[in-house]
Amino acid sequence: MLLPEPMSRIVIVGNKSRLDQAIDALYELKLIHLIDHTVGTDEGFSIGSSRPYTEKASERLLSLKAAEKELGIKADDENDDVMSVKDVHAKITSNCTESITGAVFKVLDKKNAVVQKITEERLKKEDLSKIAGIPVDIDLYRGYDSVAVMVGSVKADPTSALSVIADSELFVSGKAGKKDETRTIALFVKKSERDNAVRILTDFEYTEIPLPTGTGPVNAAIAEADANIVAFNTELGEVEKELASLKEKHHDDILVLDEELSINEAKGSLPLRIAASEFSFVIDAWVPTKNVAAVIAGMDKKMDGNIYTEVQEDRSRSLHDVEHAEPRFKETPTQMKHGPYVKNFEHPVKLLSAPKYHEIDPTVVLSIFFPLFFGFMVGDIGYAIPFIILGLFGLKTAKHKDFRAIATVLFFGGIWAFIFGFFMFGEMFGIHFIGHNAYPTDPNALAYTWETLLNVTFPDWFHVFPGIAHPGEGISKLYDVSFLLKISIYIGIMHIFIGYALGFANIRMQHGTKEAFFEKGGWMMSFVGIVLFCWGLTDVLISGASFLDTIVMIKVIAAIVLIVVGTVVTMKKEGAQAIMELPSLMGNILSYARLTAIGMSKAGMALAFNYIALIMMAGAGPIGIVPAAIVFVVGHLMIWTLAILSAGLHALRLQYVEMMSKFYVGGGKEYEPLEIKRKNTKIVETEV
Amino acid sequence: MVVDAGLGLIAVGAGLAVGLAGIGTGLGQKDVGAAAVGAITEDMSLFGKCIVLIVLPETIVIFGLVVAILCMFVLPGMGS
Numbered sequence: 001m002l003l004p005e006p007m008s009r010i011v012i013v014g015n016k017s018r019l020d021q022a023i024d025a026l027y028e029l030k031l032i033h034l035i036d037h038t039v040g041t042d043e044g045f046s047i048g049s050s051r052p053y054t055e056k057a058s059e060r061l062l063s064l065k066a067a068e069k070e071l072g073i074k075a076d077d078e079n080d081d082v083m084s085v086k087d088v089h090a091k092i093t094s095n096c097t098e099s100i101t102g103a104v105f106k107v108l109d110k111k112n113a114v115v116q117k118i119t120e121e122r123l124k125k126e127d128l129s130k131i132a133g134i135p136v137d138i139d140l141y142r143g144y145d146s147v148a149v150m151v152g153s154v155k156a157d158p159t160s161a162l163s164v165i166a167d168s169e170l171f172v173s174g175k176a177g178k179k180d181e182t183r184t185i186a187l188f189v190k191k192s193e194r195d196n197a198v199r200i201l202t203d204f205e206y207t208e209i210p211l212p213t214g215t216g217p218v219n220a221a222i223a224e225a226d227a228n229i230v231a232f233n234t235e236l237g238e239v240e241k242e243l244a245s246l247k248e249k250h251h252d253d254i255l256v257l258d259e260e261l262s263i264n265e266a267k268g269s270l271p272l273r274i275a276a277s278e279f280s281f282v283i284d285a286w287v288p289t290k291n292v293a294a295v296i297a298g299m300d301k302k303m304d305g306n307i308y309t310e311v312q313e314d315r316s317r318s319l320h321d322v323e324h325a326e327p328r329f330k331e332t333p334t335q336m337k338h339g340p341y342v343k344n345f346e347h348p349v350k351l352l353s354a355p356k357y358h359e360i361d362p363t364v365v366l367s368i369f370f371p372l373f374f375g376f377m378v379g380d381i382g383y384a385i386p387f388i389i390l391g392l393f394g395l396k397t398a399k400h401k402d403f404r405a406i407a408t409v410l411f412f413g414g415i416w417a418f419i420f421g422f423f424m425f426g427e428m429f430g431i432h433f434i435g436h437n438a439y440p441t442d443p444n445a446l447a448y449t450w451e452t453l454l455n456v457t458f459p460d461w462f463h464v465f466p467g468i469a470h471p472g473e474g475i476s477k478l479y480d481v482s483f484l485l486k487i488s489i490y491i492g493i494m495h496i497f498i499g500y501a502l503g504f505a506n507i508r509m510q511h512g513t514k515e516a517f518f519e520k521g522g523w524m525m526s527f528v529g530i531v532l533f534c535w536g537l538t539d540v541l542i543s544g545a546s547f548l549d550t551i552v553m554i555k556v557i558a559a560i561v562l563i564v565v566g567t568v569v570t571m572k573k574e575g576a577q578a579i580m581e582l583p584s585l586m587g588n589i590l591s592y593a594r595l596t597a598i599g600m601s602k603a604g605m606a607l608a609f610n611y612i613a614l615i616m617m618a619g620a621g622p623i624g625i626v627p628a629a630i631v632f633v634v635g636h637l638m639i640w641t642l643a644i645l646s647a648g649l650h651a652l653r654l655q656y657v658e659m660m661s662k663f664y665v666g667g668g669k670e671y672e673p674l675e676i677k678r679k680n681t682k683i684v685e686t687e688v
Numbered sequence: 689m690v691v692d693a694g695l696g697l698i699a700v701g702a703g704l705a706v707g708l709a710g711i712g713t714g715l716g717q718k719d720v721g722a723a724a725v726g727a728i729t730e731d732m733s734l735f736g737k738c739i740v741l742i743v744l745p746e747t748i749v750i751f752g753l754v755v756a757i758l759c760m761f762v763l764p765g766m767g768s
Contacts, residue, residue, distance in 0.1 A: 352736030482761045485754075542762050587747045593754050594746075653743045656736065 001342070002360050005288050005335040005671070009035075009312040012283040012299060018306055019281055020051065023267050025302035026283070030675045031291050033333050035284040037275040041326060048276035054268030060097040061261040067104040068254060071247040079255045079680045088260040088681050097257050100250045107246060111239045118232045125225040130209055132218050133173025134186045139215045141186070148194040150187040151211055154204035158185065161200050165193050184209070256680045263676055270674075286333050286671065289314055317358050319510045332357035335671035342367045344408035347401050352656055353666035359506050362664050366655050369495060373651035374409060375416020376491075377598040379477065380606070382429035383640050384421050387414030409648055423450070426474030429636055430606020434474035477596075477603035484596040492592025493531055495659050496585075500524045503663030518573050520663075525566030526578075530585045533559035588658050595654075598646050602639055609635030698763050702756035709752020716745030 014022050026032050037047055068075070091097075131151060141149050162170055167190055174183025185206075189197050198206070214221050275282040287295050296309045315322075315332050322330055334357050336346050345367040355361045378384060387410045394407025421427055426434025426448075433448050451457055465475060468483055475483065500520055507516035536555035539545040545552050563582070570578035609631060617628035724738035 350736075352740070353733075481757055485757055542758070587751070590754055591747055591750050593750055593757070596757075597750070597753050649739075653739065653746075656740050657743060661740075 001338065001364055003317070004355060004357055004361055004668075005337045006290075006314065007033075007286045007332050007335075007357065007671070008289045008292050008314045009329060010285055010287050010292065010295065010309055011312055012285065012307060012309045014281055014303065014307040016276065016279050016281055018303060019048075019271065021303060022281070022283075022299075022307060023051075023270050025299055025307075026270075027267065027674050027676050028302065029295055029298050030673050031287050031295055032283075032674050033286040033671050034270075034273055034674060035286065035328055036273045037282075037284070038326075038328050041328070042275055042282070045275040045277050045282060048271030048274050048281060050272055051268035054265060057261050057264040057268060060092070061258070061265055063101040063105075064097055064254065064258055064261065067101045068258065070108055071104065071243065071250075071254075073247065073251060073254055075255070075258055076679075077251070077255060079252055081252065082680060082682050083252075083256045085260065085681050085683050088256050091253065091257065092260065096253065097261070100253060100257075104243075104246055104250075107239060107242050111236065111243065114232055114236045114239060118229060118236065121225050121228045121232065125222055125229070127209060128212060128218055128222050128225065130184050131173070131186065131212060132222060133184065134171040134218070136171060136186060137215070137217050138212045138221055141211045142213075146191055148189050148191045148197075149211060150189070150194070150197065150201070150208070151184070152201070152206050152208040153182050153184050154201060154206050155182060156204050157183065158201060158204045158206075161203070162187065162197065165189055165197055165200075168193065168197070252680075259678065259680045263678075266676075284312075284329070288335060288671075315357065317509045318512075319358055320512075322358075331669055333671035334361075334668040336361055336363060338363055344405065345370065347405040348652060348655075352660065352664075354668045354670050355664070355666055356668035358510050359665060359668075360502050360509075360663065362502070362655075362660050365498065365502070365659070369659070370651055370655055371409060371412035371416050373595060373654055374413030374647050375418075375420050376595055377647040377651065378413065378417035378602070378643050379420040379425045379599050380427045380430065380602070381418050381421040382427070382431075382636065383602075383643055384414045384417035386640060387411070387417060387643075390414075406644075406648075409651075410644070413648070413651070424475055425477060426450075427477070427603070429632075430603055430610050430639075432474065432476055477599045478607065481596065481600065484599065485593060488592045488595040489589060491595065492589045492654075492658070495592070495654070496527065496588055496662060497524070499659035499662030500527060506663050518569060522566045522569030522571075522573070522578070523662075525562045526570065526582060527566075527585055529559045529562030529564075529566055530582065531559075531589070532556075532562065534586065534589070535559075591658055592654065594650050598650055601646075602643060605639050606636065609639075695764065698759050702759040705752045705755040705759065706749070707752075709749045709755075712752075713745045713749040716748065717742060720745065 012022070012026075026034075037045070039047055130153070141151070157172055159170060159172060162168060169188040171186040172183055173185075185201075187197060187201075212218070212221070271281070274284075292311055296311075299307050299309050322332075334355055336343075336349075336355070338346065342363055345363050348370065349355070349361070349363050349366060375384070378387070391407045391409070391411025391414055394403060395411055398404050398407050426432055434450060434453075465483065468475065468480060477484065500523055504516050504520040504524065507519045511519075532555050536552050536559060539549070539552050539555070540547055547553075547556075567578050567582065574581075613628040613632040613635065617624035617631060720742050724734075724742050727734050728738055
C-alpha cells in the first residue's frame with residue numbers, strides 16, 4: 001500500500017530464429033517492462049536489427065499518416081466495425097494502403113495545383129489594383145526603344161520635383177492634397193534621364209512595382225483575375241468534395257490499417273532495444289515480483305520450451321544495493337498498487353510526479369487528508385449534498401482522468417463536508433440549524449438539536465467540544481473562530497508531523513536508521529521545539545500568563561533545547577540552511593489557518609446572502625418572495641462554485657506544499673509493460 | 689449610537705493586515721503565475737510543480753489573516 005509494487009529483474013535468452021515468436025509472446029504476457037540495451041555493456045553482443053517486415057510497414061504507415069492528416073482523420077476516431085486481424089493482413093498484402101494513399105495523394109496534388117493558381121491570381125490582382133488609378137492601358141507600359149517606364153509607390157506627390165526632367169510624362173494615383181499618403185506613380189522618361197529620375201524619386205521613398213503584363217485596360221484585367229479566382233474556387237470546392245468522399249469511403253479502412261501497421265512497426269522494431277549476437281538474443285526486463293513465476297511459465301509455454309528465462313535479482317528498496325548496479329539497471333520502474341478507493345487519488349500524485357521505486361507512495365496519505373480537508377473547509381450540508389451528487393455523476397460518466405480525479409474529490413470530499421456540516425457545524429446554506437442560544441446576533445439561526453433531528457440520544461461527550469461555552473449547539477464558523485483556528489493548527493501540526501515521519505521511514509529504508517536520524521530526525525526535533533515554543537508564546541501573549549509561570553518556563557526551555565539540538569543534528573547534513581529554514585516551519589504550521597479562513601469566508605458570504613434574501617426581501621411581504629428566491633439561489637450557487645476552486649485547490653496545496661515536501665521526492669519512471677491495445681482490429685481465435 | 693473608538697481601530701487594523709498582505713501576495717503571485725502558465729504551455733507535466741510554486745507567496749496573506757483573526761477575536765478580550 002505505502003510502497004510501490006516490488007519488482008524483479010529477469011533475463012530472457014533465446015535463439016534468433018525464434019525472435020518473432022518471442023516478440024509475440026512478450027507482448028501477449030503484458031507484464032514485461034523492457035530495459036533498453038546499452039551498446040558495449042556485454043561483450044559479443046550488439047543492439048539487434050529490426051525485423052525484415054518493419055521497413056515496409058514503416059513506409060506504409062508514414063504515407064498513411066500523411067494521408068490521415070490531410071483528410072482530418074484522427075487515430076482515436078470512432079470506428080463502426082472491428083475487423084479481424086486476418087482480414088487486415090489480407091488488405092495489407094494486397095497493397096490496400098498504397099491504393100488508398102495513392103488515390104488520396106492524387107486528389108491532394110490536384111488541390112495543391114488549384115490553390116497555387118488561386119494564389120497567383122490573387123497576387124496578380126493585388127499588383128494590378130495598385131496601378132488601377134492610372135489611366136494607361138497595360139500594353140502601353142512595355143515595348144519602347146527610347147522610353148523608360150517606372151512604376152512604383154511613393155510617400156508624397158513628386159510632380160513638382162520631377163518637372164525638371166524634360167519630355168517626361170507622370171501619372172499619379174491616390175488622393176490629392178493628403179500628405180504622407182502612399183500613392184502609386186507611373187513615370188515615362190527618356191532612357192537617358194532614367195538615373196536622374198531615380199535619384200529624385202529616392203527622396204520620396206520610391207519602391208518599384210514590377211511592370212504589369214497583358215493587354216487592355218487595367219480594370220478589365222482586374223475583372224478577369226476576379227473571374228478566374230471565382231472559377232478556381234469552384235474547382236477547389238469540387239476537389240474538396242472529392243477528398244471528403246474519399247475520407248468517407250476509406251475512413252474505417254485507414255483506421256484499421258493504421259492500427260495494424262503501428263503494431264507491426266512496434267513489434268518489428270523491438271529488436272532495436274535488446275541485445276543480440278550472431279545466433280541469439282538477450283532481453284533484460286523488469287517484472288513485478290509476484291508475476292515472475294507466471295512470466296517464466298508463460299514464456300516457456302508460448303515458446304514450446306525453446307527459451308531460457310532467469311531471475312537476476314529481486315530489487316530491494318535500499319539505495320546501497322543499487323549503487324553498484326549497471327547504469328541501465330539503476331532505475332526501477334514504479335507501479336503503484338492500491339485498492340479501488342485509493343486508486344482514484346493516483347492522478348493528483350502523478351500531477352506532481354510519479355513516486356520513485358525506493359520511496360513511500362504518498363497516495364494513501366493523500367487519499368485520507370485531501371477529501372478530509374476539502375470537507376472541513378466546505379462544512380455545510382447544503383453544499384455537501386450537491387457535491388456528492390455531482391461527484392457520483394462524474395465517477396459514473398467521466399472518462400478523462402482529470403475529470404475523474406475532480407469527481408473523486410467532490411464525492412468523497414462531499415461526504416466529509418456532510419459529516420462536518422451536520423455533526424460539527426450544524427449548518428445548511430449558512431443557516432445554523434443546531435441550537436441558537438449561543439448566537440443571539442445571528443438572525444437566521446434555527447433551534448434544532450441533533451437528538452430531535454435524528455431521533456436518537458447521544459452521550460454527553462458528543463456535545464462537548466473542548467473550550468466551547470455552549471455544548472450541544474454546534475460550532476459556528478463565524479463566532480467560534482478562535483476555536484476553529486486552534487483546531488486547524490492542531491491538524492496542521494499532526495499533518496506535518498506525519499510528513500516528517502514518512503520522510504524518516506523513507507530515508508531509513510533507503511540508507512539506514514543513522515542517516516534517517518541526521519536527515520529527518522533533526523528536523524522532527526526542531527519541529528516539535530517550534531511547536532512547544534509557539535505554545536508557550538501563545539500562553540503569554542494571548543492567554544496572558546506570566547513568562548515566569550512554571551508551565552510556560554518548562555515549555556519554552558524544552559522548546560529551546562529541542563530546537564538547538566535539532567538544528568545541530570540537521571546542520572551536519574545541510575549546513576547553515578538548517579537555521580534559515582527554521583522560521584519556515586512556523587509558516588508551514590500557520591498555513592493551516594486557511595482551513596478556518598476558507599470556511600469562514602463561505603459562511604460570511606452565505607450570511608450576507610441569507611440576510612438579503614430571507615430577512616430583507618422575504619420579510620417585505622409576498623412581493624419580495626420571487627426576488628428573494630433569485631438572490632438565494634444565485635448567491636448560494638456562486639458560493640458553491642467557488643468552493644470547488646478554493647476548497648479543492650487549497651486542500652491539494654496543503655498536501656503538496658506542507659506535507660509532501662517533507663518526504664516526497666518523486667520523479668520515478670512508471671512501469672509500462674509491453675502491451676498491444678487493439679481498438680479497431682481483433683484477433684479471431686481460429687487464427688492463433 | 690455609542691461608538692467604541694478602540695473597537696473601530698482594531699477593525700481597521702485587521703482590515704489593513706489582510707488587505708496589505710493580500711496586495712503583497714498578489715504581487716508575488718502575479719510574476720510566478722505568469723511564468724508558470726508559460727511553462728505549463730510548454731510542458732503539461734510541469735503542472736504539479738508549478739502549482740507548488742504559485743502557491744508559495746500565499747503564506748504571506750495567511751500571516752495577514754492570522755494577525756487579523758487575532759486582532760478581531762483576541763485583542764478585544766484582552767482589554768476587558
